[in-house]
Amino acid sequence: MAEILILDDVLDATVLVGKILKKKGHIPHTFTEEDEAIAYARSHPIDLAILDIKLKKMSGIEVLAMLKEQNANMRAIMLTGYPTMETAREAIGLGADEYCVKPIDRAELEEKVEQVLAL
Amino acid sequence: MSAPGTVLIVDDERDMRNLLAKVLAKKANCEVMTCNSAEEALEQVQLEPPDAVLTDIKMPGMDGLSFLQHLQSIDPSLTTIVMTGYGTIEMAVQALKEGAYDFVEKPFDNERILRTVRRALERTKLLRENVQLQHQLCDQGVRHGFVGRSNRLTRTLELLHRVAQSNVTVLIRGESGTGKELAAKALHAMSPRGKRDMITVNCPALPEHILESELFGYRKGAFTGADRDKKGLFVEADGSTLLLDEVADIPVSVQTKLLRVLQEKEVQPLGQNKTFGVNVRVIASTNQDLEAKIRQGQFREDLFYRLNVMTVTMPSLSTMVSDIPLLSQHFLDRFCEEHDRGELEFSEKALQELVRHHWQGNVRQLQNVISRAVLLSPGPFIEVDDLWEEEGGDLSMDESVPCPFAEQELFELPYKKAKNRLVEEFSSRYLSEALEAAAGNVTVAARRCGMERQAFQRLLRKFHIDAGSFRG
Numbered sequence: 001m002a003e004i005l006i007l008d009d010v011l012d013a014t015v016l017v018g019k020i021l022k023k024k025g026h027i028p029h030t031f032t033e034e035d036e037a038i039a040y041a042r043s044h045p046i047d048l049a050i051l052d053i054k055l056k057k058m059s060g061i062e063v064l065a066m067l068k069e070q071n072a073n074m075r076a077i078m079l080t081g082y083p084t085m086e087t088a089r090e091a092i093g094l095g096a097d098e099y100c101v102k103p104i105d106r107a108e109l110e111e112k113v114e115q116v117l118a119l
Numbered sequence: 120m121s122a123p124g125t126v127l128i129v130d131d132e133r134d135m136r137n138l139l140a141k142v143l144a145k146k147a148n149c150e151v152m153t154c155n156s157a158e159e160a161l162e163q164v165q166l167e168p169p170d171a172v173l174t175d176i177k178m179p180g181m182d183g184l185s186f187l188q189h190l191q192s193i194d195p196s197l198t199t200i201v202m203t204g205y206g207t208i209e210m211a212v213q214a215l216k217e218g219a220y221d222f223v224e225k226p227f228d229n230e231r232i233l234r235t236v237r238r239a240l241e242r243t244k245l246l247r248e249n250v251q252l253q254h255q256l257c258d259q260g261v262r263h264g265f266v267g268r269s270n271r272l273t274r275t276l277e278l279l280h281r282v283a284q285s286n287v288t289v290l291i292r293g294e295s296g297t298g299k300e301l302a303a304k305a306l307h308a309m310s311p312r313g314k315r316d317m318i319t320v321n322c323p324a325l326p327e328h329i330l331e332s333e334l335f336g337y338r339k340g341a342f343t344g345a346d347r348d349k350k351g352l353f354v355e356a357d358g359s360t361l362l363l364d365e366v367a368d369i370p371v372s373v374q375t376k377l378l379r380v381l382q383e384k385e386v387q388p389l390g391q392n393k394t395f396g397v398n399v400r401v402i403a404s405t406n407q408d409l410e411a412k413i414r415q416g417q418f419r420e421d422l423f424y425r426l427n428v429m430t431v432t433m434p435s436l437s438t439m440v441s442d443i444p445l446l447s448q449h450f451l452d453r454f455c456e457e458h459d460r461g462e463l464e465f466s467e468k469a470l471q472e473l474v475r476h477h478w479q480g481n482v483r484q485l486q487n488v489i490s491r492a493v494l495l496s497p498g499p500f501i502e503v504d505d506l507w508e509e510e511g512g513d514l515s516m517d518e519s520v521p522c523p524f525a526e527q528e529l530f531e532l533p534y535k536k537a538k539n540r541l542v543e544e545f546s547s548r549y550l551s552e553a554l555e556a557a558a559g560n561v562t563v564a565a566r567r568c569g570m571e572r573q574a575f576q577r578l579l580r581k582f583h584i585d586a587g588s589f590r591g
Contacts, residue, residue, distance in 0.1 A: 083208045085224050092215040099212040 002050035002117050006030045007037045007063060008079070009055045017050060019081075020106055021113065032061050034058045046074050049115060053080040053087055061090050068095050075116045079104065124170030124240040125150040129160040129186070130202070131178045135225075139173065142229050147236055151386055157186035164193060171239040172199045174211055177189065184213060191218050196246035196449035198239040202227075264301050264345075266449045267442035271434040275302075282429050283309035288381065290366075290426045291404040293433030299404040300364065302433055306402060307360040315359035318352050323368035331373050335380075342389025353386045356399045374419045381425045401426070426445030436478040443474045443485070450486050451501075454493040463493060466500040472558065473506070503563065506555065515573065547582040550575075551589075559590030563569055 004026050008014045009033050018028035029044075030038035034055055041049070049067055053060035064076055078091045081102040088099045097116040099106070126149045130136045133155070140151045140510070152169060154160040158180055160172070172190060176183030183201055190199055201214040201222040211222045220242060221235050265276060282289055282305050291299045293308075300319075307317040325333060336351025352361060363369070369377065380386050381401060385394040403426045412418035436443065447465065455463050471493075478484050488506055496505040529537045549568075557564035564586075565575035579586060 039498060083223070084213060085203075085208060088208050088212050089215065089222065097216075099208070100210070 002026050003045055003069075004113070005037060005041055005046045005049040007034065007049065007055070007060070008032065008052040010052075013052070017109065020109060024110060024113070026113075032056070033040060034063055038063065038066055038070075041074075042070055046071065048075040048077065048113065050077045050079055050113075053078060054082055054090075058070060059087075061087055061094065064094050064096055077112060077116055083093050123148055123237070124243065125152060125167075126236060127151075127160060127163060127169035127172045128153045129155075129172065129174040129178070129183075131155050131175065135175070139232070142232065146229065148234050149240070157183070157189075159182035160186065161189055161193075164190065164197075166317070168194060168197070170198070170243045171236060172197060173236065174199060174201060176201050176203050176207065178212065183216060184210070186219050186295045187214060187219055187321065196243060196250060198246075199242045200235055200239055210533060216291070227300060242310070249336070264383075265298065266446050267439055268445065269434075269439040271439050272442060274432065275434055277307075278431055279305055280309060280465060282306065282431065284311070286400050288401045288426055288428045289404070290430045291402065291433065292399065292430060293404075293406060294435045294480075294481055295406045296481035297433035297435055298482060299406070299433055300362070302431060303362045303364075303402045303404060306431075307362075307400075310360065310400065312359050312400060317360045318356040319362040319364055320352055321364045323365050327370045327373065330369070331376065335386050335388055336372070336391075337389035338391045341388075345390070349388070351386060351388055353380060353397050353399055354395060357397050358399075360400045360402060363401065363403040365405060365407075367407035367409055367418060369406040371419065374422045378419060378422045378425060379421075397443060436481045440474060446472060446482060446485060447473050447489060450489040451493065454490045458490075458493050460493050460496075460498070463498050463501055466502050467557065468502050469503050470505060472503045475558070476556075491535055495504075503557070504567070507567070543582065546578065547584060550578060550582060550584055554584070554586055554589040557589075559586050561586050 004021055006014045006017050006021075006028055007030075008017070008022075009032055014030035014032060018030045021028045029040060029046075031040065034057055036048075046067070049064070051060040051063055056065070060078060060080070067074055067076070072095070075102060076091075076096045077098040078087070078096050079100050080087065081103060083099070083101045084091070091099050097119060098112050100112060104112075126143055126147075128136055128139050128143075128151060128154075130139070136153045136155065140153055143149045144151050152167070154163055157174070157178060160174070163169075163170075166560050174183050174186055178186075181189075185588075187199055187201065190197055195218075195342075197222045199218070201211065201219045202225055203211050203222055204225050214222055220239050223232055223235060225462065240506060267273075279302055289306060291302050293299050293302075296550070303319075304317065307313055320330075322330065322335065332345075332349065332351070334352050336349045336354060337345050337525070339345055339347050341396075380397070380399075383394070385395045385396050409418055409423055413423055447470065451463060451465065455461065468570065473485070473488075480487075492501050492505040496502070529541065550564075553564040553568050554561070555566065560573050561575060562578070565572045569577075
């Protein structure tokens with residue numbers, strides 16, 4: 001059972017991912033606003049963050065950097081519909097554990113989450 | 120300018136290899152090796168380790184990812200750049216997670232690849248330097264006899280290491296038993312002068328006029344009994360290091376001459392008009408408060424500044440308590456072998472006692488206590504009782520008991536009152552120390568004081584001492 005933060009600018013996406021993870025026994029916290037997600041992580045323990053890269057104001061990479069700065073032990077999975085070499089490199093460089101491409105099927109998501117949490 | 124490093128290019132496409140080799144050799148000035156498969160490259164790496172590897176990811180036979188894993192296990196300081204074609208983000212992510220330093224997409228422009236390779240070479244260099252320095256530090260720590268991992272000691276060793284290379288005069292300060300002479304030896308051994316023998320002068324051991332002639336030498340006939348020329352230790356130490364041990368005890372007259380040698384780098388033997396130039400690195404050590412001696416006029420201020428170019432202060436054992444278990448084990452191993460006592464071990468209590476004890480005599484005292492315990496312990500465990508001598512307690516206690524008569528006001532009291540007060544002070548101190556040493560165990564403390572437990576407890580009540588407060 002892990003505390004998982006989910007950030008995506010599309011509300012439906014966060015709800016969907018949240019539902020899948022909840023069924024797996026995790027506790028999802030879903031956000032569509034970057035600052036709300038960051039503020040939440042500042043005052044609550046987060047085991048894993050699942051971040052979209054294209055957000056409303058910031059990029060998911062920036063959010064990753066800030067979250068990692070707050071808590072270096074936090075795991076992170078990037079989930080993007082617009083994969084580029086550049087963002088992949090940056091994300092891994094900042095300590096992301098996975099870089100996944102949307103659309104992602106349910107089994108793959110579940111598997112990646114378990115893998116990353118087991119690290 | 121020497122080549123910035125060697126780059127190994129691994130790609131199954133010949134044109135790509137040649138292009139890259141040309142660019143890197145021409146623009147980055149690198150030495151370049153090429154291989155057409157990962158298997159071949161692995162052999163090459165064992166044979167002639169490169170500074171950076173530039174590898175394609177899709178190759179027949181072993182692919183770039185497995186190759187990367189192999190490289191990491193052979194040499195983690197080797198920096199690897201992975202090249203990928205379009206549409207293989209997943210692989211690139213995998214490569215980065217496996218420890219690739221960077222990846223570049225094909226087709227790439229030359230500037231991009233040059234920049235990446237330069238950074239990769241730089242990284243390898245830094246990593247290797249780091250590993251090397253750490254090794255040196257470790258080796259030297261062991262070689263020169265320093266044991267311990269505490270920050271305080273590590274910083275001191277680093278400082279010694281840095282100072283060793285230069286020729287500056289070093290003043291080593293520190294309490295008695297902290298390893299000042301060991302530090303001096305380490306400094307000398309790590310310095311470029313290390314191949315020659317270091318000359319050590321124990322300053323307080325020699326009377327004034329002998330110290331002078333020992334240090335600076337004399338000429339035949341300089342004084343009665345000088346029946347031949349004597350070279351003096353400064354001349355003897357030419358090209359090497361001279362350690363002035365306990366420099367605070369040098370008589371003021373010799374200090375003046377010493378100052379001259381340090382300033383002019385010349386010595387003038389007694390009865391000799393000529394001076395000789397000498398190339399000597401001076402290390403001085405002291406456990407005394409030189410500043411106080413200067414104020415009292417017993418040490419020349421100008422000499423102090425000459426000696427005090429660089430100060431290394433050896434940590435007292437109380438500032439590196441975390442190293443006590445390590446040191447204790449080190450001494451235990453050593454003395455077990457020296458005294459041929461087979462395998463002895465500390466009981467848990469004894470080890471706690473060693474850690475808790477206030478070591479006024481620092482590492483040397485710890486060493487002596489363990490040496491004695493190894494000799495006397497019936498084994499197989501060294502117990503708390505084996506650590507301290509039955510009578511008189513340990514050394515630090517003797518030293519720390521202040522002379523009670525220092526208090527003038529005692530003499531103003533009637534005899535009986537003064538005596539009672541003194542006895543009371545002594546008793547509570549004595550009992551507290553005994554309890555302290557026994558970690559609050561009344562039976563052990565009583566035995567060490569040569570008393571019955573009940574009698575001991577009576578005394579505790581009389582002087583309002585709570586044994587419980589000494590436990591844990």
